[in-house]
Amino acid sequence: MKRLNKYISDTGYCSRREADALIEKGLVRINGELPELGTKVLDTDVVSVSGKTIKPVAENKSDRVYIAYNKPVGITCTTERKIKGNIIEAIGYKQRIFPIGRLDKPSEGLILLTNDGDIVNKILRAENAHDKLYRVTVNKPITERFINKMSSGVPILNTVTLPCEVKQIGKCGFEIILQQGLNRQIRRMCEHLGYEVTRLVRKRIMHIDLRGIKPGQYRHLTEQEMMIMNQALTHSSKTFSGQS
Structure with a gap:
């Protein structure tokens, strides 16, 4: 027996958040x-979305897909086909998949896609401490004050960003490792300090990086990468604990 939103996301139809929206509509x-609010699905139940029956996930998840994609600038991380330049049409994968998190349209680099709704929140929750590495270029020379401020926390979106690792790369570039995923976080942090981002590339998510993937291309995660990911996600929470 599963909650309805989890059942839908586990089938690979969409993420759990998107499932909630479908239920509300x-x-x-x-x-x-x-269904009533909070309904749970039994093994014998038939679930349909927009009139089409969706199949339950295989017990061993043998039908799940895990993809690493090198997103070019201009692609939008949405499953909405009506939006021009959406990531689903850009990849053209034969099965229904959806992105884990997002990258802004003007940003580029690594994004993971899957049809396994169970792992999405485990990877995205900041409190689960899963690193994401970004290479950033800004519009003017970086100062020591900038690095110190970025690494110690910047006030944006009615909060202060968590302390993080920041390293200068060249005159106008830096690398930053985040465990958060606030909306346009890096761009907002830089703007607060008087800088404008001219290029932003996500190079790594957890242990998965861009090696061997040209812009616009994707690859399936390897067995080794999946083994490491599953081990890392074993104790990860799917929901917020309520602690900051």
Whole structure:
């Protein structure tokens, strides 16, 4: 027995958040009936979205897909096909997949896609401490004060960013390792300190990097990468603990 949103996300149809939206819009049926809030799905139930039955996940997840994609500038990280330049059409994968998190349209680099809704929140939650490495170029020379401020925390979006590792690369570039994923976080941090980002590339998520993937190309994660990921996610929470 599973909660309805988890059942839908586990099938690979969409993420759990998107499943909640589908349920709220009245697009989901269980055995042909509109479900009540908090309904749980039994093994014998038939679940449909927009009139189409969705199949439950295989017990051993043998039907799950895990992809590393090198997103070019201009691609939008959405599953909405009506949006021009959406990531799903850009990849053209034969099965339904969705991105884990997002990269802004003007940003580029590594993004993971899957049809395994169970791992999405585990990777994205900041409190789970999964690193994401970015290479950033700004519009003017970087100072020691800039590095210190970026690494110690910057006030944006009614909060202060978590302390993080920042290293200067050249005159106008730096690398930053984040465990958060606030909206346009790096760009907002730089703007607060009087800098403008001219290029932003995500180079790594956890242990997975861009090696061997040209812009616009993707590859499946290797067995070794999946083994390390599963070990890393074993004790990761899917939801916020309520602590900052």
